[in-house]
Amino acid sequence: MAEMSAAASAFAERAKEGRVELQRCDECGAFAWPPRDICARCWSDQLTWTPIAPRGVLLAATALHVAHDEFFKSRMPWRIGTIRLESGPIAYAHLSDNLSEGDAVRIAACADWKGRGVLVALAAAAVAVEDDPKLRELCLHE
């Protein structure tokens, strides 16, 4: 199991079941990412895991050609991007191959081969994680 915070571990448990949930502040309603202990807007510690509208916009994309991990090294180039989630926060996500900057995306979550919860961005038209060979390896490794 990879090192992660307790809050990230709680995210991973949900992501493993395919649930796209982020912490939402009970007091001010803000969604939070990355997982945390305190709301960055109002400093409340009352954060509740809440399903988000699984949508966002791909702001920037890159293809990694160098990595420090065997899984990615053997699958280069690997695409990641910066997403503005419809629920508010900015997040990195693994990208399916057919996405371009500016695209509206659909967000999915899974646990990667190390048990880390990760976000995945897919084309808004309904395709599943299983339809992208690389993402299938990332998410369906058991």
Place this chain on the structure above:
Amino acid sequence: MARRPTTSRMSYDGVVAVAPVTIPYERFSTKAAHWWIGKALKALSLRTGFEPAEFDGFCVSSFSLLPDTAVGLTQHFGLSPRWLDHIPMGGASGVVALRRAARAVQAGDAEVVACVAGDANHVDLFRTMLASFSRFSQDAAYPYGSGGPNGSFALMTRAYMKKYGATREDFGKICVAQRDNALQFPHALMKTPLTLNDYLSARVVAEPIHLFDCVMPCAGAEGFVVMREETARAMNLPYASILSTIERHNAFKDDDIQLRGGWAVDKDELWSMAGVAPGDVDFLETYDDYPVISMMQIEDLGFCRKGEAKDFVRSHTLAVAGSFPHNTSGGQLSVGQAGAAGGYLGLVEALRQLTGEALGARVVNAKVGVVSGFGMINFDRGLCSAATILAAGGSYG
């Protein structure tokens, strides 16, 4: 965003920085961070003539000291300081160390403060540091391809190029000029010339980042000493005066992607406190972990308008002998990035230029230099920004 200070800040009159030292970098080294930092302390002692026991203040920055902190180093080095600081701000560490030490000396909390940054680089250290750099990075950045800062900066560079029209040629011009400077700097790890064609045809690392946009991790150390001006005069040490400093963390936190840094919040104060204008500056040392960040600093510090660093770069020559000397020792891009020492490199080089101790190319008649720092990609952006304006020997104005 932040409330403006209601009272004007105290000047740094009477406090100076002396004795810029660099312990020559090594690509890989089996030596620990403690060795590198200790070597820098020894060099500071030799340069200033102060015995170890005479340093009553000590400030350190390092990523590879664990399980030690500055506290453990006091016993390791036999120091008994009455003022001790440990600054974990990466690329902003040098400027922040300077401004904290200066206030300590000014207030009489310490007389002679050794400021040092140093890091080890044994095989695999870089990868393990990437994986555990920060909580947010570990949880929400590293799992996305384990590319480390290359991935984050690739996304920032993409967004910057798209918004402002900067090109790879513009970034390349910065890198090529720095390599020209580095060829004259004895401690630079990069010792062969770099052409724009070399830059453009280099292998891709994370689009649009290519090989020569990236720094080479290495081991090394940098240091300087802060003391009262009268002490420096009495010891006959050449010195630089501190005209102004700024520091800011987590600025513009609601920006989608980082295209600006905290300097933009505080730049008016930087210039007004110093009493100089961008046109008075003889050279600029930016934090150059990637060239896009140098362009961001040129804009956010006020050398040109936002988005126009590309035009600024196109209209200037950036080597030491050029119209706008920039990163005069070659910067991290050509000297190497010795961990936290990368956050000291520009400041130490500026002190050398202003005290007439340049080891490589010398900016002729340098009177005023600007140094800026940028640090810590905690998740998706660099959180720490800092800058200082320095003057040679108290002679300015």
